[in-house]
Amino acid sequence: MGTRDQLQFIVSSIRAKRLQSFLTGLGIAVGIAAVILLTSMGEGLQRFVVAEFTQFGSNLIAVNPGKVTTMGTTLGILGSERLLTLDDCEALRHLPQAEAVVPMVQGNVEVKAEGRTRRITLYGVGAEMDRAFRMQVGSGRFLPPDDPRLARPFVVLGDKVAHELFPNDNPLGRRMQIGNQPARVLGVMEHKGQVLGFDMDDTVYIPAVRALDLFDREGLMEIDVLYRDGHEASEVVAAIKRILVNRHGQEDFTITTQQQMLDVLGSVLSMLTVAVGALGGISLLVGSVGIFTIMTIAVRERTAEIGLLRAVGASRQQILLLFLLEGTVLAGLGGTAGLAVGFSLASLIHALVPLLPVHTPWSFVIFAELLSMLIGIIAGIIPARQAARLDPVEALRSE
Amino acid sequence: MIELSDICRTFTVGGQEVRAMDHVSLTIGAGEYLSIMGPSGSGKSTLLNIIGLLDTPNSGTYLLDGRDVTSLADEQLAATRSRKIGFIFQFFHLIPRLSAAQNIELPLMLAGVPLRQRRQRSAVLIDSFGLGNRRHHRPDELSGGQRQRVAIARAVINQPAVLLADEPTGNLDRSSGAEIIDLLEGLNRAGQTLVIVTHDPEIGERARRRVRVVDGRLASDSGG
Ligand SMILES: Nc1ncnc2c1ncn2[C@@H]1O[C@H](COP(=O)(O)OP(=O)(O)OP(=O)(O)O)[C@@H](O)[C@H]1O
Numbered sequence: 171m172g173t174r175d176q177l178q179f180i181v182s183s184i185r186a187k188r189l190q191s192f193l194t195g196l197g198i199a200v201g202i203a204a205v206i207l208l209t210s211m212g213e214g215l216q217r218f219v220v221a222e223f224t225q226f227g228s229n230l231i232a233v234n235p236g237k238v239t240t241m242g243t244t245l246g247i248l249g250s251e252r253l254l255t256l257d258d259c260e261a262l263r264h265l266p267q268a269e270a271v272v273p274m275v276q277g278n279v280e281v282k283a284e285g286r287t288r289r290i291t292l293y294g295v296g297a298e299m300d301r302a303f304r305m306q307v308g309s310g311r312f313l314p315p316d317d318p319r320l321a322r323p324f325v326v327l328g329d330k331v332a333h334e335l336f337p338n339d340n341p342l343g344r345r346m347q348i349g350n351q352p353a354r355v356l357g358v359m360e361h362k363g364q365v366l367g368f369d370m371d372d373t374v375y376i377p378a379v380r381a382l383d384l385f386d387r388e389g390l391m392e393i394d395v396l397y398r399d400g401h402e403a404s405e406v407v408a409a410i411k412r413i414l415v416n417r418h419g420q421e422d423f424t425i426t427t428q429q430q431m432l433d434v435l436g437s438v439l440s441m442l443t444v445a446v447g448a449l450g451g452i453s454l455l456v457g458s459v460g461i462f463t464i465m466t467i468a469v470r471e472r473t474a475e476i477g478l479l480r481a482v483g484a485s486r487q488q489i490l491l492l493f494l495l496e497g498t499v500l501a502g503l504g505g506t507a508g509l510a511v512g513f514s515l516a517s518l519i520h521a522l523v524p525l526l527p528v529h530t531p532w533s534f535v536i537f538a539e540l541l542s543m544l545i546g547i548i549a550g551i552i553p554a555r556q557a558a559r560l561d562p563v564e565a566l567r568s569e
Numbered sequence: 570m571i572e573l574s575d576i577c578r579t580f581t582v583g584g585q586e587v588r589a590m591d592h593v594s595l596t597i598g599a600g601e602y603l604s605i606m607g608p609s610g611s612g613k614s615t616l617l618n619i620i621g622l623l624d625t626p627n628s629g630t631y632l633l634d635g636r637d638v639t640s641l642a643d644e645q646l647a648a649t650r651s652r653k654i655g656f657i658f659q660f661f662h663l664i665p666r667l668s669a670a671q672n673i674e675l676p677l678m679l680a681g682v683p684l685r686q687r688r689q690r691s692a693v694l695i696d697s698f699g700l701g702n703r704r705h706h707r708p709d710e711l712s713g714g715q716r717q718r719v720a721i722a723r724a725v726i727n728q729p730a731v732l733l734a735d736e737p738t739g740n741l742d743r744s745s746g747a748e749i750i751d752l753l754e755g756l757n758r759a760g761q762t763l764v765i766v767t768h769d770p771e772i773g774e775r776a777r778r779r780v781r782v783v784d785g786r787l788a789s790d791s792g793g
Pocket residue numbers: 564580581582587588589607608609610611612613614615616
């Protein structure tokens with residue numbers, strides 16, 4: 171029996187029970203779609219996140235107030251916790267390994283210039299921020315290295331803010347209002363785009379002490395330390411810890427290295443991967459049970475047909491092959507549908523989040539299709555053997 | 570051409586042995602027209618199935634065209650059925666999702682004959698069996714007589730050595746039954762060896778040779 175005839179015969183029987191076949195294929199399709207989505211996104215997402223983070227440089231260490239214990243509570247409830255201050259920041263500046271130390275306060279604020287008003291994200295930072303985060307000033311210059319406690323009221327604008335507040339003329343040297351504080355524009359950052367979903371161009375930077383004043387805060391939200399190449403992160407962490415414990419009398423702060431941040435994100439990603447993978451696995455399992463069921467029913471319903479095929483010259487081997495192939499084709503069709511859905515979803519996600527690279531390697535596509543067909547073969551083996559084992563005389567009498 | 574000697578076939582039903590064929594010996598020559606009659610349960614279908622290699626006897630020997638086919642492996646049995654045996658059943662046994670032409674071509678398809686050749690050979694039969702305008706119809710769109718004609722075409726498309734019909738008119742009204750018998754007798758006149766199992770004495774009497782089976786034995790044989 172020719173392969174084309176076999177396929178035609180199989181397709182005719184799959185078409186004869188459209189709804190059943192569709193539902194059975196659906197299980198496999200969902201599973202394969204999940205697998206494809208997972209592999210297309212997984213690779214892209216991992217690359218995306220690593221790229222987003224390392225564009226700030228990988229020698230960054232963040233210090234945040236409060237200590238998260240393994241119990242998940244902060245020491246702060248005891249009331250003995252001290253704030254991270256600009257003085258702490260100054261103390262860290264004496265670290266020999268430190269190339270830049272940047273205080274950080276962040277919040278939303280209303281800015282005004284030439285009668286225009288906007289709400290934007292404001293960062294209160296130090297003069298070394300541009301260096302620490304590898305950001306470029308487009309025109310003018312970044313905040314000057316003033317005494318952090320007496321910094322002058324300068325402001326550096328993000329690219330987008332500059333365009334929107336001063337659409338017609340050069341913002342450099344212009345006066346504007348930040349919250350209740352007047353400030354003078356010293357520089358405009360280069361266009362940066364989005365990083366991890368934040369629009370880096372829709373921000374302004376002012377000295378940290380001014381921001382503390384603006385938001386009426388006592389302590390910083392974070393201190394970022396950029397250490398020089400050639401030093402170990404652990405060594406720098408230990409040095410930071412020594413200085414701050416010395417100043418605070420206890421470890422009431424949390425130090426996070428770039429690597430740790432990547433690790434946390436990595437573990438979130440792997441959890442996501444496991445979840446989607448589990449969904450795919452369960453669907454494939456359901457799909458294989460579906461194939462098994464539909465093929466078992468087919469053998470029962472088509473017993474007389476099997477007898478007839480034997481009577482007109484089909485061997486047991488041929489019957490086995492026909493039914494095995496039917497399960498395989500069914501699973502293969504489901505797999506193809508799953509590939510299409512997975513592809514479309516991946517492209518849709520790419521269209522919605524253009525920055526997220528979606529990449530489906532061909533090897534995975536082929537693997538997924540082979541996987542679905544393998545499931546069809548395995549799930550179809552028992553029913554196909556039942557069909558092959560039927561006694562033709564009995565089978566013919568079953569009608 | 571067909572030589573059965575000392576054929577026994579027993580079935581075990583609920584621990585009890587039922588002897589459906591009891592030392593049956595029968596020789597059928599090429600071109601013969603033979604009817605098998607007998608009471609219900611006497612073993613007529615069993616005999617036919619053994620001749621058609623669908624069933625294997627427990628003992629005895631079966632020579633088909635001089636070759637011992639008593640203990641062939643499944644693969645060879647299937648090949649022999651394909652080349653030498655044509656079956657016709659009371660309930661037609663057409664595949665409902667295939668067209669008349671596709672049903673007729675089924676034995677050729679299983680044997681791996683290319684489509685063009687299949688089409689040519691089925692077209693000849695479709696025309697000579699008066700099914701010309703029904704070739705693309707499916708079985709449920711055909712009358713009983715037409716269905717049986719499709720089944721006969723399927724049985725003879727591979728030019729079998731023997732055509733075995735188990736109550737071919739059992740499911741038809743008188744007139745279409747008569748047409749089917751006419752068709753089969755026409756094939757026999759053209760040289761086709763024909764064995765018909767029937768309950769209908771009128772049909773049975775028409776055969777040149779009449780065999781009577783009772784309790785798994787040959788009770789009478791009008792010739793051979
Ligand atoms: N597969 C089977 N299992 C058990 N017993 C069987 C089987 N096939 C046939 N028999 C028994 O063998 C005997 C002969 O059966 P067979 O079908 O050959 O009779 P028949 O002459 O064709 O009857 P009918 O005219 O009713 O078709 C019967 O007693 C039947 O019960």
